[in-house]
Amino acid sequence: xxxxxxxxxxxxxxxxxxxxxxxxxxxxxxxxxxxxxxxxxxxxxxxxxxxxxxxxxxxxxxxxxxxxxxxxxxxxxxxxxxxxxxxxxxxxxxxxxxxxxxxxxxxxxxxxxxxxxxxxxxxxxxxxxxxxxxxxxxxxxxxxxxxxxxxxxxxxxxxxxxxxxxxxxxxxxxxxxxxxxxxxxxxxxxxxxxxxxxxxxxxxxxxxxxxxxxxxxxxxxxxxxxxxxxxxxxxxxxxxxxxxxxxxxxxxxxxxxxxxxxxxxxxxxxxxxxxxxxxxxxxxxxxxxxxxxxxxxxxxxxxxxxxxxxxxxxxxxxxxxxxxxxxxxxxxxxxxxxxxxxxxxxxxxxxxxxxxxxxxxxxxxxxxxxxxxxxxxxxxxxxxxxxxxxxxxxxxxxxxxxxxxxxxxxxxxxxxxxxxxxxxxxxxxxxxxxxxxxxxxxxxxxxxxxxxxxxxxxxxxxxx
Numbered sequence: 287x288x289x290x291x292x293x294x295x296x297x298x299x300x301x302x303x304x305x306x307x308x309x310x311x312x313x314x315x316x317x318x319x320x321x322x323x324x325x326x327x328x329x330x331x332x333x334x335x336x337x338x339x340x341x342x343x344x345x346x347x348x349x350x351x352x353x354x355x356x357x358x359x360x361x362x363x364x365x366x367x368x369x370x371x372x373x374x375x376x377x378x379x380x381x382x383x384x385x386x387x388x389x390x391x392x393x394x395x396x397x398x399x400x401x402x403x404x405x406x407x408x409x410x411x412x413x414x415x416x417x418x419x420x421x422x423x424x425x426x427x428x429x430x431x432x433x434x435x436x437x438x439x440x441x442x443x444x445x446x447x448x449x450x451x452x453x454x455x456x457x458x459x460x461x462x463x464x465x466x467x468x469x470x471x472x473x474x475x476x477x478x479x480x481x482x483x484x485x486x487x488x489x490x491x492x493x494x495x496x497x498x499x500x501x502x503x504x505x506x507x508x509x510x511x512x513x514x515x516x517x518x519x520x521x522x523x524x525x526x527x528x529x530x531x532x533x534x535x536x537x538x539x540x541x542x543x544x545x546x547x548x549x550x551x552x553x554x555x556x557x558x559x560x561x562x563x564x565x566x567x568x569x570x571x572x573x574x575x576x577x578x579x580x581x582x583x584x585x586x587x588x589x590x591x592x593x594x595x596x597x598x599x600x601x602x603x604x605x606x607x608x609x610x611x612x613x614x615x616x617x618x619x620x621x622x623x624x625x626x627x628x629x630x631x632x633x634x635x636x637x638x639x640x641x642x643x644x645x646x647x648x649x650x651x652x653x654x655x656x657x658x659x660x661x662x663x664x665x666x667x668x669x670x671x672x673x674x675x676x677x678x679x680x681x682x683x684x685x686x687x688x689x690x691x692x693x694x695x696x697x698x699x700x701x702x703x704x705x706x707x708x709x710x711x712x713x714x715x716x717x718x719x720x721x722x723x724x725x726x727x728x729x730x731x732x733x734x735x736x737x738x739x740x741x742x743x744x745x746x747x748x749x750x
Contacts, residue, residue, distance in 0.1 A: 297326020330494025564677030
């Protein structure tokens with residue numbers, strides 16, 4: 287191999303870039319991973335024989351190139367039925383919000399009438415979509431927004447939706463609206479919206495197993511993966527990176543957070559430094575609980591906790607993702623997910639106190655009896671969610687500047703500061719390699735997950 291490519295991060299984007307380089311070029315990939323783990327935030331953690339999917343990762347895509355890689359690496363995935371609900375008013379609602387009879391019954395006549403009038407108002411008057419709040423209200427009406435979007439979004443991001451850029455909603459909600467919810471509920475939808483899929487594929491032992499298999503293929507094919515290696519010195523000479531941590535490489539594929547990437551570089555213009563420094567992230571804490579049982583019907587992959595009197599954001603039931611995640615199938619193995627910011631009160635709380643708080647919250651809202659807890663653990667995850675506020679409105683300037691560095695490719699969720707799903711992250715890596723092999727414009731790497739319809743939608747094939 288005559289040339290080398292440094293790949294920063296052994297997550298979905300980084301490992302896919304390494305695999306694609308080995309398949310289609312004579313460039314040797316060297317992957318540097320800051321942690322001891324494979325998979326990034328898509329890894330599977332293990333505790334006392336039980337496995338935790340950090341965040342929940344569905345393997346579902348309409349992108350043929352991504353699907354092809356999944357099939358090559360791990361062809362015998364389980365087929366899982368998708369089930370998720372919202373817990374609000376101490377009752378269960380379908381997720382995404384579905385306007386069926388159960389939803390209307392749970393809301394009650396008064397709330398239902400308000401929802402109807404609220405949506406009717408949006409048909410007459412559309413707000414300027416200058417923020418995420420207006421984006422949601424235009425699609426669902428103010429009453430439904432207040433019930434199912436406002437408080438949860440604030441819990442997730444630590445900011446009110448009126449302070450968040452609407453582009454996050456455009457990426458995550460796409461074409462979903464009350465009309466789409468109604469047509470789907472009545473069986474009239476011609477195609478499924480992203481959030482409405484009924485089943486997905488899943489590796490037997492969690493998403494980390496897939497990425498561990500991909501990492502094995504990379505090393506078997508001649509690539510190199512190094513763990514516990516942090517990138518902290520990137521030498522920039524004009525429009526080219528000449529070395530990373532003192533070693534020369536021909537190409538750089540970065541999935542590291544953009545603020546860390548820029549902070550590692552020399553000779554960065556002051557304005558670009560300030561934009562990068564101001565890019566915000568939300569961090570993540572998950573608590574694994576092993577239980578004798580729960581006080582609810584445990585049918586879900588995950589449950590969104592909309593109750594405003596607890597900090598808990600989402601609840602996973604790992605048994606329903608795959609029975610192989612649980613050492614003893616007679617027990618329930620669940621994950622409690624909290625959104626926070628590194629250094630805040632929740633992040634700094636000791637493990638024992640945090641686990642006690644989490645158990646107390648679940649008991650408070652009637653999901654468990656604390657006496658049924660058999661074991662517990664806690665995991666903190668840094669920079670799980672790139673956020674769309676603070677200096678984000680100036681991000682296009684930074685993105686344009688990064689694009690002038692000829693041998694740098696920014697890929698993946700944190701590499702692009704974009705809330706990409708797993709298949710989106712993989713596709714950014716595919717497009718980056720295509721720039722080298724086919725001479726495609728670098729802008730193609732940034733075009734992933736920007737179209738109105740999501741890659742999971744039925745659409746004309748753009749993969750070839």
